[in-house]
Amino acid sequence: MGKRGQIATGQPFLDHMIDQLTTHAQLGVSVQVEKERVGEMVKCEPDTAKYASDEDAEATFMACGEAVGKALKDMLCSEGRIGFAANARTNGTRFAAPLDEAYASCLIEQFDSEKDGELKLFSLAPYGPRNRTHIGVYPTVYTETFFREVAKHSGLTIRLEKHRGDNAHHIVEATFKSFARCLRKFMDEVEGSDVESSSSGSNNSTSRAASRARSTKETSIDVALDLDMKDEANSSLEISTGIETLDALFDALAETAEFGTLKCVASGDTWIDDHHTTEDVAITIGQCLNEALGNKAGCNRMGSGSARVNGSEVEVIMDLSNRPYLGYDLDFAGDSIGDLSCEMVEHLFMSITFNGQMTVHLVTKEKGSTDKDLAEAAMRAFGTCLKQCKSIDPRRAGAVASSKGTLSV
Numbered sequence: 448m449g450k451r452g453q454i455a456t457g458q459p460f461l462d463h464m465i466d467q468l469t470t471h472a473q474l475g476v477s478v479q480v481e482k483e484r485v486g487e488m489v490k491c492e493p494d495t496a497k498y499a500s501d502e503d504a505e506a507t508f509m510a511c512g513e514a515v516g517k518a519l520k521d522m523l524c525s526e527g528r529i530g531f532a533a534n535a536r537t538n539g540t541r542f543a544a545p546l547d548e549a550y551a552s553c554l555i556e557q558f559d560s561e562k563d564g565e566l567k568l569f570s571l572a573p574y575g576p577r578n579r580t581h582i583g584v585y586p587t588v589y590t591e592t593f594f595r596e597v598a599k600h601s602g603l604t605i606r607l608e609k610h611r612g613d614n615a616h617h618i619v620e621a622t623f624k625s626f627a628r629c630l631r632k633f634m635d636e637v638e639g640s641d642v643e644s645s646s647s648g649s650n651n652s653t654s655r656a657a658s659r660a661r662s663t664k665e666t667s668i669d670v671a672l673d674l675d676m677k678d679e680a681n682s683s684l685e686i687s688t689g690i691e692t693l694d695a696l697f698d699a700l701a702e703t704a705e706f707g708t709l710k711c712v713a714s715g716d717t718w719i720d721d722h723h724t725t726e727d728v729a730i731t732i733g734q735c736l737n738e739a740l741g742n743k744a745g746c747n748r749m750g751s752g753s754a755r756v757n758g759s760e761v762e763v764i765m766d767l768s769n770r771p772y773l774g775y776d777l778d779f780a781g782d783s784i785g786d787l788s789c790e791m792v793e794h795l796f797m798s799i800t801f802n803g804q805m806t807v808h809l810v811t812k813e814k815g816s817t818d819k820d821l822a823e824a825a826m827r828a829f830g831t832c833l834k835q836c837k838s839i840d841p842r843r844a845g846a847v848a849s850s851k852g853t854l855s856v
């Protein structure tokens with residue numbers, strides 16, 4: 448939890464990647480590379496590519512990975528940390544992190560302070576459709592070298608995998624974010640700190656709420672949202688859109704996201720079809736979400752998890768990034784779920800995500816026998832992730848969880 452120091456590897460994009468550990472794992476990291484140049488040792492400086500060369504890149508990535516790995520092991524075994532002295536196992540801690548169209552996952556299987564760790568899986572290539580070899584001066588091929596050394600010297604057993612992504616910068620950055628977030632989650636699990644449920648609302652002094660009414664020739668909508676559930680008995684739900692299946696989905700959202708209030712009363716031209724009402728309600732809820740989240744100070748910001756309803760399971764990866772993006776692969780068998788057409792399920796998620804200024808990936812893990820179960824599993828996973836994202840992590844002390852310092856511009 449220390450302060451960020453200087454990160455100067457001579458490879459500016461690697462500096463930016465190692466910096467993901469400060470923002471997303473909440474670790475104070477400093478890295479200084481010294482290298483030989485025309486017979487003398489020089490210290491690399493940040494914010495310049497003048498120290499980079501393809502010739503010594505492999506050595507730089509190896510040395511940085513080894514140093515970061517050793518420092519991680521020292522930190523995990525340091526006095527005052529509980530649980531890491533012996534062989535720390537969880538059932539496998541997983542976190543998937545997005546960056547726009549890309550998302551990658553990290554699985555930490557175990558930590559062993561007595562043995563070398565291992566990078567059991569590394570699957571990032573291709574780095575975009577043209578398999579980009581360099582990001583700036585950073586050779587993409589040595590990303591694996593870095594993580595192999597981190598795993599070996601930290602004692603962590605790690606699997607890293609790209610699942611979606613077309614942009615090399617995004618693919619690599621999503622991977623570092625997933626590692627950083629997974630490491631923090633692993634440490635919290637081993638040490639038994641449950642930040643998410645201890646801070647999802649009740650101890651927030653300021654209210655995180657918004658309301659909005661809108662009326663057009665097509666729909667009239669009234670939404671009120673309070674992100675924080677003070678106590679279960681006082682949570683208030685009033686959902687009546689004129690489309691029963693939509694009501695049930697928003698009910699599932701409010702329950703899994705643990706909203707204090709969700710009022711959503713709408714009337715629309717459902718005699719035409721369900722489109723205008725579904726779209727406008729989702730837009731309005733997304734706008735209220737964005738307003739209630741404000742500048743996202745102190746928020747956890749990212750969420751990763753899945754939900755199962757009968758035979759259907761959907762995974763959601765979410766980031767309150769301020770860069771709207773929806774990745775979506777739900778494939779319904781029929782045309783409609785009760786009074787909601789299946790094509791509106793994607794449009795509904797698109798409208799919330801874009802108006803909520805979020806990055807969201809929905810991934811079908813298992814398709815059960817009904818479309819209703821699949822849609823509900825998607826909404827429950829979305830709500831579960833939203834609960835993680837909106838939670839205040841007191842350790843951030845009100846800071847915005849971004850390596851660029853703000854999520855508001």
Ligand SMILES: O=P(O)(O)OC[C@@H](O)[C@@H](O)c1cnc[nH]1
Nearest residue numbers: 470616617620848849850851852
């Ligand atoms: O706010 P973040 O810490 O997730 O990342 C900052 C910056 O690297 C990110 O804005 C980015 C956007 N596209 C590529 N990278």
